[in-house]
Amino acid sequence: MKKLKSLWYENRVLFVLLIIVLICGCIVIGVIAKYFFGSSSSKYGDRLDGIEEVLITDEMKNNFVDSLNNDDLIQSSSLKVIGKIVYVSILFNDGVSLIEAESRALASLLTFEEKYLDFYDFNFTIKANSTENSEGFLIMGARNANGNGLVWNNNTEISEE
Numbered sequence: 001m002k003k004l005k006s007l008w009y010e011n012r013v014l015f016v017l018l019i020i021v022l023i024c025g026c027i028v029i030g031v032i033a034k035y036f037f038g039s040s041s042s043k044y045g046d047r048l049d050g051i052e053e054v055l056i057t058d059e060m061k062n063n064f065v066d067s068l069n070n071d072d073l074i075q076s077s078s079l080k081v082i083g084k085i086v087y088v089s090i091l092f093n094d095g096v097s098l099i100e101a102e103s104r105a106l107a108s109l110l111t112f113e114e115k116y117l118d119f120y121d122f123n124f125t126i127k128a129n130s131t132e133n134s135e136g137f138l139i140m141g142a143r144n145a146n147g148n149g150l151v152w153n154n155n156t157e158i159s160e161e
Contacts, residue, residue, distance in 0.1 A: 044083055054119045056081050064088075064111050073104060084145070085121045092128040098137050101126045105141060106150050121145050 008015065061079050068077035073096050080087040088108070092101050105124045109117065122143040130136030141152040 048083060051084065051119070054115050056086065056116065056120070060112075064108070067111055068104075068108055071104060073100060081120075084119065085123060087123050087125070089125045090127070092126065094129055094131045094136075095134055096128050097134075098128075098139065101128060101137070102139075102141070102150070102152060109143065109150075117143075117145070119145055122150075124150065 061081070064079050065077050068074050068090060073093055075091045075093050077088070077090045080089075088105070090101070090105060090108075092104075105126055109122065112120075124141040124143075125138075126141070127138045128134070128136045139152055141150040143150050
């Protein structure tokens, strides 16, 4: 017992520091384990909270695609929902102008109620093949849930004459 008392009195600062280091090490290991092995059940985390109230059903998807495919200017279309983003792809018939295609894409948003437009982001890809009379186009547009219109990219090559 005398040996332990003398060891404690001679090295008590080291013992206290060792205890502090062990406690800090346990805390660091616990935080790292929680960060990497946490109980997050979804890869989206809490970003999809409230999606149950505005879930896009298969019937809505089919109605949207059918309404687009019934248009005389549209050859085919598809709709895909991933998380909070709705991807719409539209292939137009030959000879359709870019302005007409953009207006049809914007008009297609009217098939969704306002609550869907306020929750989901929409990404449009519209395409028309080139013909002898027209150059064709491939352009993407996006509508943010907080926005009110479609924004189109401007990646058309400009050729000098």
